[in-house]
């Protein structure tokens with residue numbers, strides 16, 4: 001995180017609400033990911049924060065990208081355009097996976113010209129891909145346990161393991177090529193056994209497909225879910241990495257490419273939100289601060305991401321447990337009912353929240369006419 005003094009200066013210069021992205025922190029996260037998971041190529045999940053400047057910094061650091069819509073695809077595609085045609089094909093699989101298992105016909109038709117790598121998890125999708133994007137490489141998304149994740153995804157996506165080989169053979173019969181398997185253990189997974197189980201499940205599907213005559217799979221995508229260090233209960237990344245490395249080395253030969261789709265891990269710690277106190281009241285005996293950013297803006301992750309953020313004041317002083325409200329007229333717009341903040345903050349004083357880089361500005365809305373936080377980039 002940037003020094004407090006610098007954050008205050010930025011807020012003075014740009015006004016609030018403000019969202020500060022530290023690009024050194026993005027590079028540090030990418031480097032740590034590579035260091036602890038040397039066999040794994042990181043495909044940054046653009047949905048966590050699709051800011052093109054973030055994509056550029058991670059691209060320059062060596063990252064590839066997981067996209068889930070055509071607009072996200074185009075943010076990354078910027079970098080392909082200028083390559084010679086010959087390099088483009090290899091490049092695209094090395095650099096992009098379209099990891100949304102359900103795609104509209106129109107999306108597939110558009111994707112087909114890029115011959116992209118796309119995920120699927122059901123028979124209907126095979127028929128759609130066959131009709132609209134037959135030049136794609138396919139990756140089968142498996143349903144895996146999401147127990148203990150902050151955000152659960154397994155109810156919406158993933159083929160049951162009992163059905164996986166049938167899907168692979170069906171795609172093969174349709175003349176499509178299944179390049180490998182993927183899964184997602186759930187976002188902010190602090191239960192590291194999810195990864196161990198999922199990698200073992202994928203190894204079993206590889207084996208069954210091979211036994212039934214399908215030998216073209218050459219990649220395993222271990223998805224996202226790598227936790228951000230929101231608090232001290234999150235065990236260190238290197239512990240998770242040690243488990244993952246042990247399983248992939250034990251179960252997957254060296255010629256199988258290993259991909260991952262970290263979103264939160266790359267950006268969460270790189271973002272800081274700064275807001276300003278615009279009102280102050282005592283309700284039912286409790287001190288309430290009203291600030292100019294809320295759950296319809298940068299703090300949208302409180303609703304969509306089930307993430308609780310903490311607020312801190314730049315000013316020090318005797319604290320009380322306070323409520324912090326966002327600026328809209330909706331009573332849902334509560335940042336926190338229990339923040340320990342100085343009791344004597346005044347209108348115009350600033351608050352900040354750390355580790356808010358993921359699933360925050362990405363899902364900001366213009367509800368009630370309040371503008372999104374201004375984004376500033378440091379150490380670019």
Ligand SMILES: *Cc1c(COP(=O)(O)O)cnc(C)c1O
Nearest residue numbers: 045099187224225261262263264
């Ligand atoms: C959201 C998502 C990710 C990123 O997940 P994180 O928990 O942020 O790492 C990766 N892959 C897929 C398919 C996703 O939907």
